Amino acid sequence: MVRENLCILPADVAIDDEVVMTDREWVRSAQDGDEEAFAKLIRRHSGGLHRAVARILADDTEAWDVVQMAFLKAWQRLDRYNPRYSFSTWLYRIGTNLAIDLLRSRSSRERTHKAHTEHHLRLVGAGEGAGSRADSSEADRILGQIVGVLTPQQRSAFVLREMQGLDTAEVAEVLGCSPTTVRNHIFQARKALRREMRARFPEYLPASERG
Amino acid sequence: MDCDVFRELLNSYLDESLEEDRRQSFQRHLRECASCRESALSQDPSLLFAAAPEPVVSQTDVEACAVAVTARIRQQRLAHRLQRRRRPWLAAAAAIVIMIAGGLIWKVTVGGIGDSAAPGIEAFAEGDAHTVPPTVEVEMAGEDVRVYQFAAEDDDDTAVYFIVNPAMEL
Numbered sequence: 001m002v003r004e005n006l007c008i009l010p011a012d013v014a015i016d017d018e019v020v021m022t023d024r025e026w027v028r029s030a031q032d033g034d035e036e037a038f039a040k041l042i043r044r045h046s047g048g049l050h051r052a053v054a055r056i057l058a059d060d061t062e063a064w065d066v067v068q069m070a071f072l073k074a075w076q077r078l079d080r081y082n083p084r085y086s087f088s089t090w091l092y093r094i095g096t097n098l099a100i101d102l103l104r105s106r107s108s109r110e111r112t113h114k115a116h117t118e119h120h121l122r123l124v125g126a127g128e129g130a131g132s133r134a135d136s137s138e139a140d141r142i143l144g145q146i147v148g149v150l151t152p153q154q155r156s157a158f159v160l161r162e163m164q165g166l167d168t169a170e171v172a173e174v175l176g177c178s179p180t181t182v183r184n185h186i187f188q189a190r191k192a193l194r195r196e197m198r199a200r201f202p203e204y205l206p207a208s209e210r211g
Numbered sequence: 212m213d214c215d216v217f218r219e220l221l222n223s224y225l226d227e228s229l230e231e232d233r234r235q236s237f238q239r240h241l242r243e244c245a246s247c248r249e250s251a252l253s254q255d256p257s258l259l260f261a262a263a264p265e266p267v268v269s270q271t272d273v274e275a276c277a278v279a280v281t282a283r284i285r286q287q288r289l290a291h292r293l294q295r296r297r298r299p300w301l302a303a304a305a306a307i308v309i310m311i312a313g314g315l316i317w318k319v320t321v322g323g324i325g326d327s328a329a330p331g332i333e334a335f336a337e338g339d340a341h342t343v344p345p346t347v348e349v350e351m352a353g354e355d356v357r358v359y360q361f362a363a364e365d366d367d368d369t370a371v372y373f374i375v376n377p378a379m380e381l
Contacts, residue, residue, distance in 0.1 A: 038281070039277045047268035047273050050268055051266060051268060068279055068283070072280060072283055075284055139263030140263070140266060162260050162261050163261070165235075167231050193257040193260070194255055197257060204253070
């Protein structure tokens, strides 16, 4: 069950199950052509999907385009939806695949250009300890600047697991690979991000290691 | 989770070897305890991303997304309906055009009516055993139309077919 759904509801297992049940009812109605039921699914899941895709792409605006495309594709393929999986896992799979395709279609030159133009951001104030001020916008800005060192699969696995709270089995389902591969993607991603952060954001090093 | 347990579990978290419920408790403590977060980040700065709370998504953006997607769905449904209505006319018109074209080809290759067709008729009338007149076949499958014209076996120039729906390629 994807906890990401619960941007509206409190994180609770019983309510998780309830969300899935309602999702299934809405999916069934949507399969019969009920657009309003599908709109309810969009209202419930678009926020969570957007957060994941925006972090994978490091682009907030482009992420909304991908979210819209993902829902359109989901509507067109509703007859292929397998109720064995939660609607959100299926939706994340569509959205993540679209995001990965988009990343692959971007040229490395564009990515380099973007990383350079965004590098002027100064994220941490002098004299403050980095650990006491971690917030989502700061983490997202830093991720946006260094995520280019990861492969599309590593990015997706890291974002879904580490930031969106999906478990390994769910990430494996979304990415269409084994849980072992997911763990390997996350391990490699963490290693690369650690290296980049130490090189580009020395304020996150212990005081004894800073130059 | 207290701070001692958090410190004990740090390496297991980084190795991806924590059980799911322990992992969630670890992440919760990472977000809530500033001193543990600072110490964990100094060990592995990539933990910054696990420590980040969920960004807030504007309800206006969510609503705009729902409106945009449902509008596209309605547009696609309407386009599909219009296409279905138009198709029989398109198929009929295409069939007429193809029949006329087929007739012209028949006239040029084999003969047909009028003086200009005489050599072709003569050739056929003389009992040329392996010369078979071309045929025109119109195949209607639902709303799709597929038309073939077959020339005589020894005539390489006039084998013509038309496909109205490109999805029906041979």
